[in-house]
Every structure is written in structure tokens, then in C-alpha cells.
Amino acid sequence: xxxxxxxxxxxxxxxxxxxxxxxxxxxxxxxxxxxxxxxxxxxxxxxxxxxxxxxxxxxxxxxxxxxxxxxxxxxxxxxxxxxxxxxxxxxxxxxxxxxxxxxxxxxxxxxxxxxxxxxxxxxxxxxxxxxxxxxxxxxxxxxxxxxxxxxxxxxxxxxxxxxxxxxxxxxxxxxxxxx
Amino acid sequence: xxxxxxxxxxxxxxxxxxxxxxxxxxxxxxxxxxxxxxxxxxxxxxxxxxxxxxxxxxxxxxxxxxxxxxxxxxxxxxxxxxxxxxxxxxxxxxxxxxxxxxxxxxxxxxxxxxxxxxxxxxxxxxxxxxxxxxxxxxxxxxxxxxxxxxxxxxxxxxxxxxxxxxxxxxxxxxxxxxxxxxxxxxxxxxxxxxxxxxxxxxxxxxxxxxxxxxxxxxxxxxxxxxxxxxxxxxxxxxxxxxxxxxxxxxxxxxxxxxxxxxxxxxxxxxxxxxxxxxxxxxxxxxxxxxxxxxxxxxxxxxxxxxxxxxxxxxxxxxxxxxxxxxxxxxxxxxxxxxxxxxxxxxxxxxxxxxxxxxxxxxxxxxxxxxxxxxxxxxxxxxxxxxxxxxxxxxxxxxxxxxxxxxxxxxxxxxxxxxxxxxxxxxxxxxxxxxxxxxxxxxxxxxxxxxxxxxxxxxxxxxxxxxxxxxxxxxxxxxxxxxxxxxxxxxxxxxxxxxxxxxxxxxxxxxxxxxxxxxxxxxxxxxxxxxxxxxxxxxxxxxxxxxxxxxxxxxxxxxxxxxxxxxxxxxxxxxxxxxxxxxxxxxxxxxxxxxxxxxxxxxxxxxxxxxxxxxxxxxxxxxxxxxxxxxxxxxxxxxxxxxxxxxxxxxxxxxxx
Numbered sequence: 001x002x003x004x005x006x007x008x009x010x011x012x013x014x015x016x017x018x019x020x021x022x023x024x025x026x027x028x029x030x031x032x033x034x035x036x037x038x039x040x041x042x043x044x045x046x047x048x049x050x051x052x053x054x055x056x057x058x059x060x061x062x063x064x065x066x067x068x069x070x071x072x073x074x075x076x077x078x079x080x081x082x083x084x085x086x087x088x089x090x091x092x093x094x095x096x097x098x099x100x101x102x103x104x105x106x107x108x109x110x111x112x113x114x115x116x117x118x119x120x121x122x123x124x125x126x127x128x129x130x131x132x133x134x135x136x137x138x139x140x141x142x143x144x145x146x147x148x149x150x151x152x153x154x155x156x157x158x159x160x161x162x163x164x165x166x167x168x169x170x171x172x173x174x175x176x177x178x179x
Numbered sequence: 180x181x182x183x184x185x186x187x188x189x190x191x192x193x194x195x196x197x198x199x200x201x202x203x204x205x206x207x208x209x210x211x212x213x214x215x216x217x218x219x220x221x222x223x224x225x226x227x228x229x230x231x232x233x234x235x236x237x238x239x240x241x242x243x244x245x246x247x248x249x250x251x252x253x254x255x256x257x258x259x260x261x262x263x264x265x266x267x268x269x270x271x272x273x274x275x276x277x278x279x280x281x282x283x284x285x286x287x288x289x290x291x292x293x294x295x296x297x298x299x300x301x302x303x304x305x306x307x308x309x310x311x312x313x314x315x316x317x318x319x320x321x322x323x324x325x326x327x328x329x330x331x332x333x334x335x336x337x338x339x340x341x342x343x344x345x346x347x348x349x350x351x352x353x354x355x356x357x358x359x360x361x362x363x364x365x366x367x368x369x370x371x372x373x374x375x376x377x378x379x380x381x382x383x384x385x386x387x388x389x390x391x392x393x394x395x396x397x398x399x400x401x402x403x404x405x406x407x408x409x410x411x412x413x414x415x416x417x418x419x420x421x422x423x424x425x426x427x428x429x430x431x432x433x434x435x436x437x438x439x440x441x442x443x444x445x446x447x448x449x450x451x452x453x454x455x456x457x458x459x460x461x462x463x464x465x466x467x468x469x470x471x472x473x474x475x476x477x478x479x480x481x482x483x484x485x486x487x488x489x490x491x492x493x494x495x496x497x498x499x500x501x502x503x504x505x506x507x508x509x510x511x512x513x514x515x516x517x518x519x520x521x522x523x524x525x526x527x528x529x530x531x532x533x534x535x536x537x538x539x540x541x542x543x544x545x546x547x548x549x550x551x552x553x554x555x556x557x558x559x560x561x562x563x564x565x566x567x568x569x570x571x572x573x574x575x576x577x578x579x580x581x582x583x584x585x586x587x588x589x590x591x592x593x594x595x596x597x598x599x600x601x602x603x604x605x606x607x608x609x610x611x612x613x614x615x616x617x618x619x620x621x622x623x624x625x626x627x628x629x630x631x632x633x634x635x636x637x638x639x640x641x642x643x644x645x646x647x648x649x650x651x652x653x654x655x656x657x658x659x660x661x662x663x664x665x666x667x668x669x670x671x672x673x674x675x676x677x678x679x680x681x682x683x684x685x686x687x688x689x690x691x692x693x694x695x696x697x698x699x700x701x702x703x704x705x706x707x708x709x710x711x712x713x714x715x716x717x718x719x720x721x722x723x724x725x726x727x728x729x730x731x732x733x734x735x736x737x738x739x740x741x742x743x744x745x746x747x748x749x750x751x752x753x754x755x756x757x758x759x760x761x762x763x764x765x766x767x768x769x770x771x772x773x774x775x776x777x778x779x780x781x782x783x784x785x786x787x788x789x790x791x792x793x794x795x796x797x798x799x800x801x802x803x804x805x806x807x808x809x810x811x812x813x814x815x816x817x818x819x820x821x822x823x824x825x826x827x828x829x830x831x832x833x834x835x
Contacts, residue, residue, distance in 0.1 A: 004513050007457055008506040011464070014550075015499055021553040022475060022491045075338075127753070131773075 040144045041132035048099050048121035055122055064173035065094040067142040071102045072110035074138040080157035085117040091170045096120045100138055101127045143169055146177035182247050182327040185235025192228035193317040195221050199310030203303035215303035219290040222306055226283040233280045236326050237267045246333030249326045255337040257720035265350050266340040272326035279316050282361045295818040297386055304372035312364050315497045323490050342747040342754045348408035356401030362394020363463040370459035374512045384446040389815040395435045396806035402428050403799035414755035414770045416787045421570040426549045427469030430542050434462045437538035440531045450528050453513045464502040470494055523595035530588040541577040582636040586643020604650050608642035625687050633682015640675030644668045666809025673801025680794030689788040696781035704788050707731040721745045726771055744771040765790045
């Protein structure tokens with residue numbers, strides 16, 4: 001009898017493993033990004049608003065900051081925009097907007113229409129910085145701590161549930177940095 | 180309106196499937212001919228409504244109906260019509276629809292082609308089990324993944340089909356693969372019908388064999404097409420990545436390979452029938468496991484669908500029902516069928532048993548490797564990912580004994596045989612394989628362990644298959660092979676061709692990333708590569724930077740290659756379009772890397788030479804063809820003659 005039931009038992013064990021693995025799938029995907037826990041790559045880009053001004057990630061060392069990848073061509077960026085705007089007000093750390101593979105005029109028109117949520121703008125017209133960052137697609141939001149280490153990466157639009165999680169993480173980074 | 184029509188068709192198909200799952204089964208239980216005879220008509224109706232639903236979605240895509248969410252997300256005005264058609268199965272929802280349409284087609288095929296072969300009560304049970312499977316998938320689609328959901332008002336234009344899928348191989352790869360996946364449900368249904376038929380008969384295995392072979396052929400072809408697509412479309416030049424999604428297709432393939440061999444034993448000798456049933460259940464269950472892995476997002480993969488844990492829970496529950504019920508039925512009924520004939524250590528049975536042991540262990544290893552990250556995560560040991568190193572080593576270890584023993588199998592007699600008698604007709608093949616294999620590898624400059632072993636192993640399989648052909652010819656005086664024998668020879672030789680291809684690719688692939696500015700000429704791997712210019716080009720829904728290369732061997736121009744880096748505007752997605760020249764002994768393969776931005780207009784260019792890579796797919800093609808030839812063996816299609824046993828078979832299921 002045992003021999004006959006054995007396949008059923010093995011199968012149920014497998015199902016159990018898969019079932020309890022499901023809720024952690026999202027977390028596994030997040031951690032799967034090889035850049036988490038590594039230093040943010042160094043790149044220097046012109047400001048979107050004033051092309052003569054050059055910003056570099058190195059300038060931001062010593063304080064935590066948020067890096068939000070967006071583009072005027074990205075519909076989900078409109079969806080998340082209210083939360084990004086709120087984040088800019090509530091986070092208390094610089095919120096960098098990385099404008100990715102966009103036409104500058106389109107991006108400026110987009111900002112005029114939906115409002116400027118960011119405290120600092122970078123224009124990644126060629127998309128090289130995004131490649132260094134391992135960006136899959138817009139929108140993506142990176143949290144970088146005061147030592148320049150990428151602490152967290154949020155893929156896809158920020159919504160009400162992920163907003164709270166992100167804000168908690170930002171506050172944690174601020175505590176670590178002592179601000 | 181058309182989308183609603185599709186929606187209603189799906190619901191009607193669900194109703195028919197529900198009827199099919201119950202009424203004929205009850206008929207078989209009560210021995211009521213009229214109820215059993217309903218099954219084929221229900222199958223036809225079920226198929227018609229699934230086809231209508233599919234056509235409704237396809238029409239929505241072709242007509243740019245962006246009020247259908249699925250269309251708005253996966254298509255746009257610029258997409259040419261053939262890719263809009265592909266987009267029908269480019270998404271999770273649409274692919275489920277194709278999956279069900281194929282399930283409906285298999286059911287229709289069984290109802291039509293096996294009409295004369297199967298007794299009434301058996302046909303009714305087979306179709307009813309497949310009806311149950313269809314109910315599950317239809318519920319899954321209607322409840323969690325409706326392809327006909329609307330958004331009002333619809334957007335003026337849609338987004339885009341993933342550019343990776345905008346390729347002709349994508350037109351054929353998914354349907355082919357699904358033919359294989361869903362085909363496993365036929366073998367499953369036959370096994371369940373066999374278990375339900377109170378007393379186990381040997382016949383059902385014979386009835387099941389052509390269907391299992393056909394499903395296995397499609398699965399092989401689907402995997403082959405996927406591998407080929409990844410090779411030229413992903414731009415990395417590999418042919419197999421041990422990605423969870425690839426493994427999801429490979430696991431059922433391994434199990435089904437074991438199954439088609441186990442079926443041979445059970446059909447001919449009645450030995451290990453319970454094992455054959457278990458493999459039939461396992462083959463379809465691992466298909467469901469694969470569907471779970473691909474569609475739930477439980478594992479991270481390069482090419483998963485848009486994922487949703489809720490769908491994962493649904494598929495898991497479905498698996499519990501389907502596989503759980505099947506295994507419970509097995510636990511109850513199998514003790515009655517555990518009657519096999521004995522056999523000697525050296526016998527056809529043992530060779531097939533060895534095949535089964537290695538195939539099943541290989542499948543278990545791939546399952547383990549694929550799910551290992553989950554297990555580790557569960558134990559709290561951190562995050563790991565099991566990559567090619569584990570799989571490659573494990574797999575080569577599994578394959579060496581299979582390759583070594585494969586030619587022996589067909590020469591071995593049933594019941595009891597003598598090793599010396601088995602081996603004597605193969606001595607010439609073995610000696611030739613070793614000598615010629617080593618010589619060829621040396622001549623090709625591939626004198627390393629992997630290439631030499633691969634050539635010897637591959638030739639051993641090809642010559643072994645030929646030796647069997649000659650042996651049969653001598654025995655029968657004239658060449659008269661059954662479909663089963665022809666198919667087996669073709670498939671085994673195909674594995675040989677495949678092994679040679681793999682060994683050469685894995686040991687001798689040339690790969691360099693080189694800086695090229697327009698006008699540059701470089702000597703690499705015995706060829707002269709000249710970059711004339713880098714120019715912008717424009718397609719219907721993309722723009723690209725194209726490198727124009729000419730390749731020379733000595734002074735002779737061999738080919739012109741134009742790799743591109745494409746930008747699909749809608750998704751702002753960058754895609755590498757490889758350019759390659761295929762050849763029997765090698766592929767020349769160029770991909771654009773990145774612009775170097777050093778003011779000279781130079782790019783980094785990836786140049787690869789893949790020796791004998793075509794042999795991999797050609798071997799797989801021979802295997803596919805062999806399985807189809809074997810499935811057509813007349814022995815499987817003899818009309819069923821009602822006998823006294825027929826009545827007994829039906830009676831066996833009646834309550835005492």
C-alpha cells in the first residue's frame with residue numbers, strides 16, 4: 001500500500017513547496033536584481049531643464065536619495081506621478097528624476113502638463129546610464145543610501161501599497177545616515 | 180461585439196466541456212450506449228466554440244479593436260498584420276486560448292481517428308477525462324485571465340507586442356510547443372480511462388501509443404524551434420540556457436521519452452504496467468507544473484509572461500485536483516494491475532528499464548535544479564540561483580550511459596538474451612565509431628575530450644541505427660520495416676546527429692567582441708571581416724543602426740552580413756538583430772554591441788562562429804520525424820473488434 005501511495009505523497013510535498021513559495025515570489029524578483037547591495041554606478045548627465053548644468057551621482061554622496069526613472073512616452077509614469085509628487089514632498093531626501101530615452105521637448109511638455117515632482121533632473125537621452133543601472137523599463141525607482149549603495153529597487157509604477165513600503169525604507173535610510 | 184461573441188463562445192464551450200466530463204462517464208459506468216455515444220458530438224461542439232472564441236480574438240487584433248484590453252496592450256497601428264495574428268498568442272490570456280483550442284483539436288482528433296480503434300466505453304472515458312481537463316482551463320481563463328475584457332473608452336492606439344516575439348519563429352513555436360504539452364493530456368486520459376476500466380487490459384497501452392508518440396514529436400519540435408529562436412533572436416548565440424521556462428518544457432519531454440519506451444514494454448510484454456500509468460500521469464502533471472512556473476512568476480525567468488500570484492494559486496489548485504485525483508485513483512486501482520511477466524538481466528525489458536531509470540532521474544534532477552532556489556529560500560539559506568554549471572555536469576553524466584547503451588536496445592530480445600549475441604552485430608559499428616570519430620575530431624582541429632567523445636558517441640548512435648537496419652534487412656531478406664522500426668531508427672540516428680552538434684558547439688565555439696569603425700578590416704578565426712559602413716535603416720515599426728559587413732575567406736567573398744540594433748519606438752525597446760550565415764559545418768554570426776562614443780563612429784561588435792550548430796536542430800528534427808513515422812505504424816490503427824472481453828471490460832466498472 002505504501003508503495004502505491006508514495007507518488008501521491010511526493011506530489012503533495014511538491015505542491016506544498018510551491019504554495020508557500022508563491023507569496024515570496026515578488027521579493028525574489030526584487031532581490032534578483034544584481035545591483036541591490038552594490039554601489040550605484042557613477043554617471044554624469046546634463047540637467048533636463050538646463051542642459052548646460054551637469055550632474056553626477058558622485059555629487060549626491062553622503063546623503064540618501066531616490067532615483068526615479070521615467071519618460072514622457074511611458075503611460076505608467078503618468079499613473080505613478082501623484083505618488084512620486086507626494087514622495088518628493090514627504091521623503092525629505094533628494095528625488096532625482098532620470099529622464100530616459102526621451103525627446104527633451106516632449107519631456108518638458110510632459111512636466112508642464114503633469115507638474116514637476118522631482119528635486120533634480122538628469123537627462124539620459126542615449127540610455128547609457130539606464131543600462132549601467134540595469135533598468136528593465138520605466139518606471140523604476142531606486143533607493144540609494146548615504147554610502148552610495150543601492151538599497152532597494154521598485155519595478156513598475158508606485159501605487160498606494162508600495163508607496164508606504166518605499167517611504168518606510170526611505171526613513172530607515174535617513175536614520176542610518178543620521179538625518 | 181466580436182469580443183462579446185468570443186466571450187459567449189467560451190462560456191458555451193465550458194458548458195459543453197462540463198457535459199462531456201460527466202454524461203459519457205456516467206454512461207460508461209451504467210453501460211448506457213446512448214450516453215456514451217454523446218461524447219464525440221460534444222467534442223465537436225466544444226471544438227467549434229473554442230475555434231469561434233479564438234477567431235473572435237484574432238479578428239479583434241486584426242481589426243485594431245483597442246477597446247479590448249488584450250489588444251491595446253499587445254498590438255498597435257504600426258504592427259504588420261502577421262504579427263498582429265501572432266500577438267493573439269503573445270500574451271498570457273491569448274496563449275491560454277490557443278492552449279484550449281489545441282486541447283479541443285486533440286480531443287477532436289481522438290474522437291475522429293480512434294473512432295474505429297477504441298471500444299465505445301473506452302472512448303467515452305478518454306473523452307470525458309479530457310473534458311474535465313478542459314473545464315479546468317476554461318474556468319481558469321474565464322475567471323482569472325479573460326482575453327476579451329474591455330476598456331471603455333479604448334485608447335486611440337495600443338502599446339506594442341514584445342519585439343522579441345516579432346519574429347516568424349514565434350508564429351510556429353508556441354502552437355507547436357502547446358501541441359506537445361496538451362498532447363500529453365491524451366496519454367494522461369488514456370491512462371486514467373485504463374485505470375477506470377476496472378480490470379487492466381494491455382490493449383489500452385497500444386491504443387495510447389500513437390497519441391503519446393505524436394505528442395512527444397510535437398513537444399520535441401516545439402522545444403527545437405524555441406532553441407533555434409533563442410539562438411538567433413536573443414543575440415547571445417547560445418542554443419540552450421537552462422532557464423526555468425526552458426526547463427519547464429524539458430521536464431515533460433524527459434518524462435515522455437521514458438513513457439514512450441515504457442509503453443513498448445507494457446504493450447508487448449505486459450511488464451511494469453503500473454510504472455507506465457505513473458509516467459502517463461507524471462508527463463501531464465509536469466506540463467501543469469511547467470504552466471505554473473511560467474505563469475505564476477514563482478521563479479524569475481527571461482521570458483515569463485506578465486505574472487500574477489493569483490493565477491499561480493489557481494493552477495496549483497487545478498494541479499491538486501487533476502494530479503491528486505489521478506494519483507489517488509492510482510493508489511486504489513494499481514494494486515490490481517501489478518502483474519508483469521518476469522524477464523532476465525539481459526533482455527529488451529532491462530534495456531528499456533535502464534532507459535527509463537536514466538530519463539526519470541534526469542527529469543528529477545532538472546526539477547530539483549529548477550525548484551532548488553525555492554527550497555533554499557524556504558529553508559532561509561538565502562537567495563541562490565542554479566545555473567548551467569549544475570545542469571551541464573548533471574546532464575552529461577546522465578547522457579553518457581544512455582548514449583553508450585542506446586544502440587544495444589533494439590538488438591536485444593524480449594524475455595532473455597545473451598550479451599555476446601546482442602553485441603556481435605555492433606562490433607563493427609563500435610570500432611568504426613571510435614576510429615572515424617577520433618580521426619574526424621582530429622582533422623577538424625577539435626582534439627579535445629568533449630569533441631572526441633561527442634564524435635565517437637554520435638557516430639556510434641548513427642552507425643548503430645544503420646547496423647539495425649542492415650540486420651533487419653538480412654533477417655527478412657528484403658527491406659520491409661514497420662513504421663515503429665523505421666521511426667526508431669530515424670530517431671536514434673537523430674540523437675546521434677544531435678550529440679555531434681552539441682559536442683562541437685560546446686567545445687569549439689569561437690567568440691570575440693571587437694572594436695570596428697567603418698572601413699575597418701580584421702582577420703579573425705581564419706576569416707577576413709570588413710565593415711563597410713554603419714547606416715541608419717527604417718522598418719515598418721522600428722528604426723535601426725545597421726552594420727554592413729563583408730566576410731572573406733582568403734580573397735573569396737563568402738557572404739555579406741547586416742546586423743542591426745533596432746529601436747522599437749512604441750516600447751522604446753532596444754533589440755539586437757543578429758545577422759548570420761548558416762552552414763552545415765559552421766554558422767558565421769555577427770551582433771551589434773554598443774557604440775563606443777569615441778568620435779570615430781566605432782562600435783563594439785560581437786563575432787561568433789558556431790561549428791556544427793545546425794546539427795543540433797537537424798538531429799532534433801530527425802527525432803520528431805521518427806516519432807511521427809512511428810505513430811503512423813499500422814499496428815496501432817487496427818479497428819477494434821468487439822469480443823466477449825469488451826462486455827467484460829465494460830462490466831468490470833459496474834458496481835458489484
